[in-house]
Amino acid sequence: MNVPSMHAGLNSPPSTSHESTTTLWIGRTLSGLAVLFLAFDVAIKLFSTEAAVTATTELGYRPHHLPVIGAIGLVCLVLYVIPRTAPLGAILWTGYFGGAVATQLRVDNPLLSHILFPTYVAALVWGGLYLRDDRVRALLRPIPVSRP
Numbered sequence: 001m002n003v004p005s006m007h008a009g010l011n012s013p014p015s016t017s018h019e020s021t022t023t024l025w026i027g028r029t030l031s032g033l034a035v036l037f038l039a040f041d042v043a044i045k046l047f048s049t050e051a052a053v054t055a056t057t058e059l060g061y062r063p064h065h066l067p068v069i070g071a072i073g074l075v076c077l078v079l080y081v082i083p084r085t086a087p088l089g090a091i092l093w094t095g096y097f098g099g100a101v102a103t104q105l106r107v108d109n110p111l112l113s114h115i116l117f118p119t120y121v122a123a124l125v126w127g128g129l130y131l132r133d134d135r136v137r138a139l140l141r142p143i144p145v146s147r148p
Contacts (some may be wrong), residue, residue, distance in 0.1 A: 027131025031080075034124035038077050038093075045070030059103050072096065080125065087136055090129050097122045 044052040048066045056066055076096055080089025097118035104115040130136050 023131050027128045027133070029128070030124050031128030031132060034121060034128055035077065035081060037121060037124075038073065038080075042070050042073040042077055045073060059107055061103075080129075083133075086129055086133060090125050090136075093125050094122055 045056075045066045048063065052066055053063045056069075057063060061069075073096065076089055076092040078089070079085045080093060082089070100118035101115055104117070109115055130140070
């Protein structure tokens with residue numbers, strides 16, 4: 001079964017094996033879960049919901065920071081969702097998540113449930129992208145070493 005790649009026309013040959021199709025769909029599913037969570041997170045920040053305001057002030061930020069944080073997240077999300085710019089979106093999300101880890105650490109929240117939570121979301125973002133994007137996989141392939 002010949003299934004075209006998500007990046008047709010970007011030097012990415014079509015997938016031809018069942019394993020490639022399965023890998024692609026697992027990647028899309030992981031990315032979809034990350035996108036759903038991140039879209040919800042962006043929306044509550046952009047609309048400054050009561051829950052977002054409370055959580056943000058507990059972390060030491062002022063309520064007027066919410067739209068800015070939400071807008072940054074929206075830019076990252078749009079870049080991640082567009083196949084051609086998805087790696088850039090993942091890189092920007094990584095920076096965003098780093099700030100989230102630092103914020104949680106600064107207020108002494110629990111390690112596994114709060115401080116590392118952005119790392120779990122980053123694993124979904126990067127894991128999904130790795131499985132669905134040949135360019136990312138190509139960056140991480142081992143370089144063959146030629147022996148003299």
